[in-house]
């Protein structure tokens with residue numbers, strides 16, 4: 001179907017309360033993609049997603065009245081940190097540059113609503129690492145992310161949660177990436193995310209074998 005779709009027919013915008021009707025569909029898209037990738041995912045309920053939408057903390061991509069992409073933000077540690085999470089693009093709409101547009105809008109929303117907060121993302125996805133590094137996120141250890149218990153409790157629904165627990169929350173299969181508004185932007189090359197992923201995999205392999 002991607003061949004017939006023009007990217008400029010798709011609107012990427014801040015979610016409005018009327019988009020809450022898509023909450024269940026968003027959860028299904030996220031869950032089905034996680035099953036397909038065979039990776040873990042912090043499962044969210046339709047109510048949780050709906051609250052993000054009505055609370056002005058989400059971005060939607062719409063093709064007419066079909067929801068084709070989504071992401072949301074949440075603040076942690078009393079507003080010191082903001083996580084950008086739940087990025088999903090409908091499988092029929094991938095490779096059109098939609099994730100890049102959604103990520104851009106989500107980053108803009110996070111900066112607008114929480115201008116002094118550090119922005120972070122935890123992910124196993126190479127495309128997401130690539131996009132994050134373009135916005136100036138740097139790979140960090142989990143100790144540099146929020147210590148808000150509530151955030152980490154969100155990982156309990158993930159199939160890899162035992163790994164996180166076993167490592168005393170110091171590392172898991174996700175890579176943590178952080179944008180600090182006080183830091184000058186790092187100089188990234190096209191190979192940065194690949195080097196980062198390999199380093200991370202090696203580190204985890206060595207650590208998890210212990």
Ligand SMILES: CC(C)(COP(=O)(O)OP(=O)(O)OC[C@H]1O[C@@H](n2cnc3c(N)ncnc32)[C@H](O)[C@@H]1OP(=O)(O)O)[C@@H](O)C(=O)NCCC(=O)NCCS
Pocket residue numbers: 033034086087088089090093094095096097098099100101122123124125126127128130131
């Ligand atoms: C990851 C995902 C959001 C990418 O969506 P998309 O709209 O197809 O991505 P884009 O077209 O904007 O591509 C963004 C970049 O990632 C790259 N990319 C996209 N899919 C890729 C893949 N499967 N493997 C490697 N690179 C990929 C693109 O080439 C592009 O890089 P470039 O700008 O250097 O060309 C989508 O595949 C998805 O929803 N996956 C399932 C959910 C998921 O993994 N979410 C992230 C959880 S944290």
